[in-house]
Amino acid sequence: MTTATTAAIAGAPPAAVGDAAPAAPVALRGVGRAFAAPDGGTRDVLRGVDLDIAAGEIVAILGPSGCGKSTLLRIVAGLDHPTSGEADIDGEPVQSYDVRCAVGFQEPRLLPWRSLERNVALGLPRGTARRAGRAHVARLLELVGLAEFAGHRPHEVSGGMAQRASLARALARNPEVLLLDEPFGALDALTRLRMQDLLLDVHAAEPTTVLLVTHDVDEALQLADRIVLLGSDGAAPGADVRQTVVVPGHRPRDRGSAELAELRGRLLDGLGIDRHGAARGIQATTTIPHFPY
């Protein structure tokens, strides 16, 4: 067990700020989640999800819209709870609002009246000494290329810069597990590519475990060690792991490689998307269709 985990469980002070980010393995064992349905019954969204993520691994989750990707991420973060099964981090069950995790969303969710620097500082573990906290925030702003904009407020910077500040805020916690829910989904195509490269730089500097939900097959191929396809077998309601794909090659990968293009095709097939479009009246695209309940 890492120092930070021990601290979280025992209520002891967190690991010193500025330590290399720890990384912990994540295990999902038979995770199911049902929600109340309008007819008074329940509706299975996830069922029997089994997944092991190694410490420091980047795993991308792909699946049709509404299949339960965000729900799975929330369960790992302790923001939601499974109806069956369990989620563990470093062999210990996830707790409510688990302090071992940090979550990044599609929108930066920065406080508009605070400077970027003070927004990033919000992510520091409770009880961080002021001077150590300042130094850590400065290092993170440097890492995400915002050192010169530390004093700017969110409305004074671009959407991509705000999202970088949001990533720095998530990292400020020194998370063992970084959970990213479509973190670049709202950005323009070019900024999105830059952010993907930045995430790889950040991961090289702070090799934490990353679980990334994305709708973008190419993004998953560029960033992940493994891609997990969530979906339903059609026989029973609810989604589980349909396929796990190891992405070949070292990061950063050649976005134009034939090997990745072939894998992209296979993933699109797995998602039920016709890559040539016309045959089934669907546009060939990397955008993923809605989950059929």
Ligand SMILES: Nc1ncnc2c1ncn2[C@@H]1O[C@H](COP(=O)(O)OP(=O)(O)OP(=O)(O)O)[C@@H](O)[C@H]1O
């Ligand atoms: N708190 C809740 N109460 C009831 N239903 C919920 C709740 N949270 C999620 N759901 C339902 O669970 C299903 C899965 O939602 P979730 O957001 O996890 O899917 P997703 O795969 O992330 O979707 P998308 O790709 O569109 O973001 C949806 O049908 C959603 O309406």
